[in-house]
Amino acid sequence: MANxxxxxxxRTRAQLQAAVRRLLTEREPLTFARVAQAAGVNRSTVHQHYANLRELICDALIDDLRALVEPFGDCPFADPTQTPPELTAVFTIARNQADLWACLTEAETEAATARLQHLLTEQLTDRFRAGARPPGYDRVPPEIHARWIAGGLTALLTGDTDLDxxxxxxQAWALxxxxA
Known part of the structure; x- marks a missing residue:
């Protein structure tokens, strides 16, 4: 693998990721050969940087995935009285990303969803360890609590985007x- x-x-990785995004928006099937051609490099260059196509796709979507995760860093978990506006914003982002997600195959969607869940788990674990947790979960280790919520949030974020x-x-706030 390349350093x-x-x-x-x-720069090469950025070229490859941009090529993936272009191919996805053009609804072109993704293969290492197609990505290499679209990026203007040879296929062995793609293999030097990525072990598999799923890893490349997840890297190409990382900014989109982070956009779904970052608002959870600002949610006021300690005040469960009303749904924070950060959550409505994140589900608006998810709705706006729906066309891009629709371009992914089932295996690619699974890989991106797994990466999203991992990022959410990390974000929530950090917040929960720092004491920013909803009340009533003191007996649950922060890592387990974060993993559980991340699973539900991932399902909500990647599910039916036709909902308001x-x-x-x-729904996410209730989770x-x-x-109540």
Whole structure:
């Protein structure tokens, strides 16, 4: 594998990721050969940087995935009284990303969903360890609590995007804060 911290390697990876995004929006099937052609490199270059296509796709979508995760860093979990606006914003982002997700195959969707769940788990674990948790979960280890909520949030974020973002946000808030 190429050194990911090398500036030349970083440029090549960015080229490959941009090629994936272009191919996805054009609804072209993704193969290493197609990505290499679209990026203007040879196929062995793609293999030097990525072990498999799913890893490349997840890297190409990382900014989209982070956009879904970052708002959870600002949610006021300690005040369960009403759904925070950050959640409505994140479900609006999810709705806006629906066309891109629709371009993925089932296996690609599974890989991106797994990466999303991992990122959510990390974000929530950090917040929960720092004491920013909904009340009533003290007996549950922060890592387990975060993993459980991340699973539900991932299902809500990647599920039916035809639902109103505010309605999805209310469902997510109920999941996060527990029964009222």
């Amino acid at each position: 990911a911290d090398d500036p030349r390697s970083m 973002p505010a309605e999805r946000a209310d 996060i804060t527990g029964p």
